[in-house]
Amino acid sequence: MVSWVEVIEAHSCSAVHVTDSVLGGVPTRVFQPKRGKKLKRGVIYFHGGGWALCSARMRTYDLLCRKMAEELDAVVMSVDYRLVPEAVFPAQYHDALAASRAFLSPQVLERYSIDPERVCVSGDSAGGNLAAAVAQELGSDDSLTVKFKLQALIYPVLQALDFHTSSYQQNQAVPILYRPIMVRFWLQYLGADPSLEPLLLANNHSSLDQPALSAQTRSRLDWIALLPGERKKHFRPLVRATGSPEVVDKVPALMDVRAAPLLADQMVLGRTPKAYVMTCEFDVLRDDGLMYARRLRDAGVTVSSDHYEDGFHGCMVFSFLPMKSDVGQRSMNNYIRWLDQNL
Secondary structure (H helix, E strand, C coil), rough: CHHHHHHHCCCCCEEEEEEEEEECCCEEEEEEECCCCCCEEEEEEEEECCCCCCCCCHHHHHHHHHHHHHHEEEEEEEECCCCCCCCCHHHHHHHHHHHHHHHHHHHHHHHCCCEEEEEEEECCHHHHHHHHHHHHHHHCCCCCCCCCCCEEEEECCCCCCCCCCCCCHCCCCCCCCCCHHHHHHHHHHCCHHHHHHHHHCCCCCHHHCCCCCCCCHHCCCCCHHHCHHHCCCCCCCCCCCCCCCCHHCCHHHHCCCCCCCCCHHHHCCCCEEEEEEEEECCCCCHHHHHHHHHHHHEEEEEEEEEEEEEECCHHHHHCCCHHHHHCHHHHHHHHHHHHHHCC
C-alpha cells in the first residue's frame, strides 16, 4: 500500500528537470540538473523492495534522486525494473544489466552530456544486489569502452545460503526486515516453492551433506573468518551435518552469482570498481555487506565501509517527512558526500 500511495508523477523544479523515459527497454525516471557544468557526472540507481515492492516513481526515491542530481551536478537515472510476481530471476537482473549497458553507451552519454570518466552504479537493499551483480558482469566485460568508476551499495542483500549469520541472529525480529520476510523475498525472487521457507530458515539447504557447496564456496560466506570480532559477538554459526540437499537442486539459482554476488570468484571481484558499502547495525543484512566489503578488499578493490551503529534496514529512505529520522538524514548525506568526493 505504501508503494502504491507513494507513486508520484514526474515533475520538474527550478533546479532539476525530471522525465520518465526508457533505458535499454526498461522504464526509467531521469533527473537532470538545470545548472552547473556542461559535462555531468552520471549515476544509475536501482531501488530496493525485495525485488517485489517499490518503484523509481515513489516519492522517497524521487526525492533522493532529485537531491543527488542537484547536489552532485549529476544526471541520475532511476530504473523501474520488473517485479515479483510478474517477473522472477533472472528478469530483474536482465533489466538492470540492459539498463546499465544502455546507460554506458556513447549515444546515451552524449545525449545527456554525461562524462564517461565519471559514472557510477548504485542501489539499496535488493537494488544494491542488482548493482553489485551488474558491477561484476560489466567489470569483466572487455568489450566495453566505458566502465563504471564506482559502485555504491546501500545495505545490500548478497547471499541466500546462510540465514544464521551473526546479524541474522541478532536482528531476526527487528523491524523493518524480519528474517522470515527476507527468506520469503528470496523464494519469491528465485521463483521457488514457498513451502521451502522452513528449510531455508533452518539452514537445511546449506548442510554439510550438500554436494553442490564446495569448501571454496563456503569460504566465501564464512562470517567467522570474514567479520571483525565486534560484529560476531557471542553468536555461533549454524552448519548442519545433515539437512535437505535436494533444495539446491530444486532452486539452483541459490548458487548463481547473478543472484548472490557474495559467491563470486575473487578474480571477478578484483575487476569491479572502487566501492562504497553502507551497513546498519540493526539489519539482518549487515553481515552480507560487511563480508562483501572484506572480500572486495581481499581482491584488491578500494572500499569505503560506512557503518551506522544506530542504523536499521531501509533507514536511508526515512530521510524525508513524514518518516524523517536522524540516522536516515545522516546516512543519505554521507552517501552523497562520498559520491561527491569520489565521482
